Amino acid sequence: SYVLTQPPSVSVAPGKTARITCGGNNIGSKGVVWYQQTPGQAPVLVIYYDSDRPSGIPERFSGSKSGNTATLTISRVEAGDEADYYCQVWESSSDHWVFGGGTKLTVL
Amino acid sequence: QVQLQESGPGLVKPSETLSLTCTVSGGYISPHYWSWIRQPPGKGLEWIGYIYNSGNTNYNSSLKSRVTISVDTSKNQFSLNLSSVTAADTAVYYCARAEAGVMGYFNWGQGTLVTVSS
Numbered sequence: 001s002y003v004l005t006q007p008p009s010v011s012v013a014p015g016k017t018a019r020i021t022c023g024g025n026n027i028g029s030k031g032v033v034w035y036q037q038t039p040g041q042a043p044v045l046v047i048y049y050d051s052d053r054p055s056g057i058p059e060r061f062s063g064s065k066s067g068n069t070a071t072l073t074i075s076r077v078e079a080g081d082e083a084d085y086y087c088q089v090w091e092s093s094s095d096h097w098v099f100g101g102g103t104k105l106t107v108l
Numbered sequence: 109q110v111q112l113q114e115s116g117p118g119l120v121k122p123s124e125t126l127s128l129t130c131t132v133s134g135g136y137i138s139p140h141y142w143s144w145i146r147q148p149p150g151k152g153l154e155w156i157g158y159i160y161n162s163g164n165t166n167y168n169s170s171l172k173s174r175v176t177i178s179v180d181t182s183k184n185q186f187s188l189n190l191s192s193v194t195a196a197d198t199a200v201y202y203c204a205r206a207e208a209g210v211m212g213y214f215n216w217g218q219g220t221l222v223t224v225s226s
Contacts, residue, residue, distance in 0.1 A: 001169060031211030042202060042216040043153070049211070086153055090210045095166045097143065097210075102152040 002091040004100035011106040018074040020103045022087030025068060030089040032070040034063055037084045037102075046085075047072060074105070082107045110135035112203050112217035120197075120224050126190040130203030130217060137181050138162050141206035143214065144177060144188045146199040154199075158206070159186055193224045 005023040012018040022032065032050045035043035045054050047063035050070065060075045074081055087100040116128035130142070144156040157167035159177045167175045171190070179186040190197060200221050204214040 033213045035213075042219050043214075045213050048208065048213040088153075088213075092210075094169075095210075096168065097155040097158075097206075099145075099153040099155060 001094070002089075002096070002098045004087055004089065004098055006085075006087060006100040006103045008101070009104045009106065011108055012074075012077050013108045014077055014079060016077055018077050018081070018105055020072045020074075020085050020105065022070040022072070022100045023068055024070075024089065024098075024100075027068050027070055027089065028065055030091070032063065032065060033088040034061075034072045035086045035088065036081075037086065043086060077105075077107055079107050081105060110205060110215060112205065112215070114201060114203050114217045114220040116220065116222070118221060118223060120193055120222060121226050122194055122224055123192055126188070126193050126197060126201075126222055126224070128188045128201055128203075128220065128222070129185050130187070132184045132186070132205075135205075137179055137184055137186065141210060142177075142179065142186045143204045143206065145202045145204055145214070145216075146197075147202070147219075148196070148199040156188065156190075156201075195224050198222065198224045 034047040036046050037043045046057050046061045051063040062073045064071050084102050086102045111133045113131045120126045139161045141158050141160045143158040159165045162179050174191045176189040200219040202219045203217045
C-alpha cells in the first residue's frame, strides 16, 4: 500500500519559515493536499492541487513539490500556526485516499 | 456550501458493530464521493472508505473485512458500519465529501467520538 512519510515534529521561532515535508513514491504525479488541525477540531484545508490556496488562507502558506517530496512552507510563522499538519493524496492504483502520519508544528 | 453532520452512539461494546450516519445538507448525495475517516486519540488520520454515485464502494485494505458503507438517497444520508470492534477502533469518526474530484480535498463534518468499551 502507498505510504506518505512526514516528520513527526518541526519547531520554528516566530517570524521564521517552517517547512514540513511529505515523502511518497512518485508523488510528482499526484495532487497533494495539506490540512491544518488544532486540538478538538476537524482538519482545515490550507493547500490543494499541490500549491493552490483556498480563500481565507494567508499567503504565508504555500505548497511545492520536487522529486518524491512535497513541501508545505509557512513563512513568517505566528503562534497561531501551531498545529498538526497532514498531507493527503489519491492513490489511483488502488482508488484509495492516503494520509501522511502528521507533523506537529511547534512555535518556540 | 454543503454541510455534514455525524450521528450515532458514542459508546459501543467490544465485538459489537459500530454504526454511524452522516446527514448531508445544502447538497445532494449523488454524484459525489462520500468518505469516512477516523482519528484515534492522539494519533493521525486514517481513511476508512468511500461510496460513490450511490453504489460503488471502496475500502481501506486494513479494514475491508469489517466495513460497510451505504447510502440512503431519500434521506440524503450515508452510513458506516464497522463490525467486531475492539478498543483499537476507539476514535473520532469524520464523514467527508471529496471536492474538486478525487485529486481534490475533503469537506469535513465536525466529527464524533466513538469509544469501544464494556
